Amino acid sequence: MKLFANLKNAAQKRAAYRRTLAELDALPQKVKADLAMDHGRACDLARQAVYG
Numbered sequence: 001m002k003l004f005a006n007l008k009n010a011a012q013k014r015a016a017y018r019r020t021l022a023e024l025d026a027l028p029q030k031v032k033a034d035l036a037m038d039h040g041r042a043c044d045l046a047r048q049a050v051y052g
Contacts, residue, residue, distance in 0.1 A: 020046040
């Protein structure tokens with residue numbers, strides 16, 4: 001049972017990471033430039049937001 005709970009939790013976190021990354025990537029280019037954010041930085045921010 002704990003294995004399935006862990007797998008479910010991991011899948012939920014991965015989905016949240018992908019959603020967060022998609023939202024960051026969808027920001028207008030001007031906003032990304034103002035924040036000095038490229039795709040790599042967006043990945044880092046999404047990872048930190050979801051996984052801590």
